Amino acid sequence: QVTLKESGPGILQPSQTLSLTCTFSGFSLSTYGMGVGWIRQPSGKGLEWLANIWWDDDKYYNPSLKNRLTISKDTSNNQAFLKITNVDTADTATYYCARISNYSGDYFDYWGQGVMVTVSS
């Protein structure tokens, strides 16, 4: 059974760095073809893809966030991480981690419950 769960600070101030953790089970990021992605959703709005990381440590980032993102993984502990530097109120959202599917294309077949992050002074 595949499960993912996000954790984060809840609230932080503008200009700080947001650190998110995704703890998962039911698959391994050391397995060929596996990957995890991060997606966010402001309240009442749509989905924005942020970053993907693969079993071989290949990484893809959304260029709209202009080098503010860093994705990483800890294969031994079944975790993936996302850091967003210099946050502002526009980064307030629910952040999801999701497994990248094995189907033809980079879809997200299992999602975590999401973690709400508020940026406020």
Place this chain on the structure above:
Amino acid sequence: DIHMTQNPVSLSAFIGDKVTITCRASQDISRYLGWYQQKQGQSPKFLMYYASNLLSGVPSRFSGSGSGTEYSLTITGIQPEDAATYFCQQCYSYPLTFGSGTKLEIK
């Protein structure tokens, strides 16, 4: 970036109705399109990949079609549990992008 235009923004339907949600890509995405269902307060659920391939366990009243830049999700015989927001997602190229969502209300 590939922009995904999803229509309508919202719609209402009666139980048993047939509804269609469309997703238009700003360029040919060669059927690399997925659909997700997000119920209120929940995470998105992956429904379909490669435009028309239903995930195991997804009811057969859901179907998908399309090619090139035009895609659609059809629900034939709406059920109360279909009330949700539906999103499309292209994975033809990075950055991955989603449609803005269609909120389906059951009358």
